[in-house]
Amino acid sequence: xxxxxxxxxxxxxxxxxxxxxxxxxxxxxxxxxxxxxxxxxxxxxxxxxxxxxxxxxxxxxxxxxxxxxxxxxxxxxxxxxxxxxxxxxxxxxxxxxxxxxxxxxxxxxxxxxxxxxxxxxxxxxxxxxxxx
Amino acid sequence: xxxxxxxxxxxxxxxxxxxxxxxxxxxxxxxxxxxxxxxxxxxxxxxxxxxxxxxxxxxxxxxxxxxxxxxxxxxxxxxxxxxxxxxxxxxxxxxxxxxxxxxxxxxxxxxxxxxxxxxxxxxxxxxxxxxxxxxxxxxxxxxxxxxxxxxxxxxxxxxxxxxxxxxxxxxxxxxxxxxxxxxxxxxxxxxxxxxxxxxxxxxxxxxxxxxxxxxxxxxxxxxxxxxxxxxxxxxxxxxxxxxxxxxxxxxxxxxxxxxxxxxxxxxxxxxxxxxxxxxxxxxxxxxxxxxxxxxxxxxxxxxxxxxxxxxxxxxxxxxxxxxxxxxxxxxxxxxxxxxxxxxxxxxxxxxxxxxxxxxxxxxxxxxxxxxxxxxxxxxxxxxxxxxxxxxxxxxxxxxxxxxxxxxxxxxxxxxxxxxxxxxxxxxxxxxxxxxxxxxxxxxxxxxxxxxxxxxxxxxxxxxxxxxxxxxxxxxxxxxxxxxxxxxxxxxxxxxxxxxxxxxxxxxxxxxxxxxxxxxxxxxxxxxxxxxxxxxxxxxxxxxxxxxxxxxxxxxxxxxxxxxxxxxxxxxxxxxxxxxxxxxxxxx
Numbered sequence: 001x002x003x004x005x006x007x008x009x010x011x012x013x014x015x016x017x018x019x020x021x022x023x024x025x026x027x028x029x030x031x032x033x034x035x036x037x038x039x040x041x042x043x044x045x046x047x048x049x050x051x052x053x054x055x056x057x058x059x060x061x062x063x064x065x066x067x068x069x070x071x072x073x074x075x076x077x078x079x080x081x082x083x084x085x086x087x088x089x090x091x092x093x094x095x096x097x098x099x100x101x102x103x104x105x106x107x108x109x110x111x112x113x114x115x116x117x118x119x120x121x122x123x124x125x126x127x128x129x130x131x132x
Numbered sequence: 133x134x135x136x137x138x139x140x141x142x143x144x145x146x147x148x149x150x151x152x153x154x155x156x157x158x159x160x161x162x163x164x165x166x167x168x169x170x171x172x173x174x175x176x177x178x179x180x181x182x183x184x185x186x187x188x189x190x191x192x193x194x195x196x197x198x199x200x201x202x203x204x205x206x207x208x209x210x211x212x213x214x215x216x217x218x219x220x221x222x223x224x225x226x227x228x229x230x231x232x233x234x235x236x237x238x239x240x241x242x243x244x245x246x247x248x249x250x251x252x253x254x255x256x257x258x259x260x261x262x263x264x265x266x267x268x269x270x271x272x273x274x275x276x277x278x279x280x281x282x283x284x285x286x287x288x289x290x291x292x293x294x295x296x297x298x299x300x301x302x303x304x305x306x307x308x309x310x311x312x313x314x315x316x317x318x319x320x321x322x323x324x325x326x327x328x329x330x331x332x333x334x335x336x337x338x339x340x341x342x343x344x345x346x347x348x349x350x351x352x353x354x355x356x357x358x359x360x361x362x363x364x365x366x367x368x369x370x371x372x373x374x375x376x377x378x379x380x381x382x383x384x385x386x387x388x389x390x391x392x393x394x395x396x397x398x399x400x401x402x403x404x405x406x407x408x409x410x411x412x413x414x415x416x417x418x419x420x421x422x423x424x425x426x427x428x429x430x431x432x433x434x435x436x437x438x439x440x441x442x443x444x445x446x447x448x449x450x451x452x453x454x455x456x457x458x459x460x461x462x463x464x465x466x467x468x469x470x471x472x473x474x475x476x477x478x479x480x481x482x483x484x485x486x487x488x489x490x491x492x493x494x495x496x497x498x499x500x501x502x503x504x505x506x507x508x509x510x511x512x513x514x515x516x517x518x519x520x521x522x523x524x525x526x527x528x529x530x531x532x533x534x535x536x537x538x539x540x541x542x543x544x545x546x547x548x549x550x551x552x553x554x555x556x557x558x559x560x561x562x563x564x565x566x567x568x569x570x571x572x573x574x575x576x577x578x579x580x581x582x583x584x585x586x587x588x589x590x591x592x593x594x595x596x597x598x599x600x601x602x603x604x605x606x607x608x609x610x611x612x613x614x615x616x617x618x619x620x621x622x623x624x625x626x627x628x629x630x631x632x633x634x635x636x637x638x639x640x641x642x643x644x645x646x647x648x649x650x651x652x653x654x655x656x657x658x659x660x661x662x663x664x665x666x667x668x669x670x671x672x673x674x675x676x677x678x679x680x681x682x683x684x685x686x687x688x689x690x691x692x693x694x695x696x697x698x699x700x701x702x703x704x705x706x707x708x709x710x711x712x713x714x715x716x717x718x719x
Contacts, residue, residue: 009360037358038358038516039358039516040358040516040517040518040519041358041513041514041515041516041517042166042207042211042213042358042359042513043211043358043359043360043361043362043510043513043514044358044359044360044361044514045360045361045514046358047358047359047360048360049360052360073358
């Protein structure tokens with residue numbers, strides 16, 4: 001069993017990682033980080049930089065948690081990619097960050113977090129970043 | 133001289149200034165995007181130019197061509213993802229500099245080098261082109277026959293993708309040029325009774341299909357591994373030391389670029405490879421190259437810009453396009469009712485000098501814009517191919533229809549698009565085919581006119597002094613590589629070691645993106661097993677030039693991609709079988 005965290009290089013992703021790290025310590029389980037940019041474009045703002053991932057690895061090892069990082073690119077829905085990864089790793093809990101999206105924005109663009117919450121067959125921990 | 137000044141008056145007309153700006157901005161954008169090259173873009177935009185004045189149209193198209201050279205640098209340096217084939221070598225030192233946090237200096241020196249190279253090349257063009265054109269005024273049909281033959285032959289020899297394949301493609305291009313009504317006898321040839329084919333196949337659908345649609349289809353297959361956006365670039369101005377270090381490289385790059393740009397089949401890719409090779413060879417510390425040598429950025433970027441400019445010389449003074457992009461611009465001029473040739477300077481001075489002088493303005497615009505607009509260009513890279521490709525295809529097909537309001541043309545574009553895609557898949561370069569198609573009608577009419585002149589006696593080609601000389605050059609281009617191949621066959625593969633599989637990717641920039649951790653990093657390499665004859669071994673050190681022992685003509689010192697091609701023809705000496713010829717990775 002592992003703790004799976006969906007990570008993006010944003011405040012929300014940062015909050016999700018922090019919560020996931022706590023969760024992994026509490027459950028004494030390894031942590032699996034999925035950072036999945038959409039394929040097709042040469043550059044994606046969703047892709048985490050190697051330097052950033054190195055910091056995360058360092059934080060995990062300081063907390064005594066084994067961290068595995070995967071960066072598969074996805075086509076179609078991000079939620080499907082994340083849930084597939086969760087099934088494959090048989091995750092005990094999925095940790096995601098929630099970002100603020102207006103109802104209209106949600107109507108047009110949908111919400112990856114909502115789809116994960118609705119479709120996941122395992123516990124989901126949804127985290128919001130602290131207010132600035 | 134007054135014609136030159138009048139040319140500036142033409143450029144400074146608001147419309148022309150605007151289209152110059154539009155051209156260079158589009159050029160930079162497609163330069164940034166991997167895959168879509170200047171030839172494809174110009175082909176796609178051909179229908180847009182119909183409503184314009186000829187001068188304006190060519191000013192814009194030229195802007196796209198040299199603008200792309202600036203744009204290609206940006207992704208090479210920041211993301212190790214060359215946007216254009218001519219920026220592939222920039223990756224080695226440009227990306228190394230970026231990792232040291234000196235991306236600004238690399239981009240700055242590339243912009244300065246491009247500007248200097250481009251400007252020096254325009255100045256030289258200003259003086260050389262009218263002289264060449266004046267000389268060429270004496271050319272009659274026999275001279276043009278041989279010039280066209282020589283052009284096709286040179287392009288096929290230097291082209292990427294192997295000589296045999298390039299010749300085959302050129303042959304198909306020549307055959308396509310014969311479709312339609314015979315100009316001399318009015319007999320219908322290969323029209324299959326189809327009225328739409330009676331006037332021959334238009335150049336536009338062929339260029340749009342082979343370059344435009346074919347390239348889009350091909351690029352859809354390329355899967356980029358998305359990377360994170362690069363950090364903000366700071367400190368754009370290169371330091372005084374950087375400038376001092378690269379001034380020589382910029383000077384030499386300008387000369388190399390200018391000379392290689394004039395050669396048919398040469399152009400930006402070849403010259404950037406050659407300039408990098410030369411700098412590495414001259415350097416007292418060649419080991420710095422690949423580790424972030426500023427000259428390694430300055431030289432190729434200067435050379436590719438100088439080459440794009442000087443490749444206008446054969447087009448504007450002889451009417452012979454030197455490379456694929458020039459072939460498309462040639463087509464654009466024909467559509468406008470202007471036949472490029474020696475008469476251009478005298479008959480259309482406003483067009484000639486307008487286009488030449490617009491390049492000064494364009495280079496200044498590029499120098500001003502390239503750095504401040506970095507963020508915008510990097511943003512473009514976030515657009516997915518699945519979004520970009522359908523839009524481009526739609527524009528292409530709508531454009532193809534509007535030329536003649538003909539649905540048949542759309543069919544042609546799709547047909548040639550599929551052909552272009554299959555050619556690329558099979559390793560054929562569509563460039564020689566388009567070039568041969570363009571030169572095919574010139575070749576045919578001049579050949580038949582000369583035979584009429586000579587009363588059917590082909591020896592007339594040899595006895596006229598100019599055509600005789602051209603014929604000798606043609607023979608040299610045909611025979612020298614053959615002789616080289618034979619010589620190499622006789623020896624038990626000593627030179628095969630020198631055939632460093634330098635960078636086959638040079639021709640297909642997107643490939644390098646996929647093999648990011650692979651052969652890109654170390655850069656062109658030294659091969660110890662290379663022969664020690666001075667000239668050859670020096671070239672081999674660069675990993676760019678080939679073990680062709682007879683290196684008298686430029687064609688026999690082809691770039692990496694020409695090499696790869698010639699290896700394909702001789703499977704016995706393929707790099708996979710000879711461990712020495714593999715690229716060494718100096719870790």
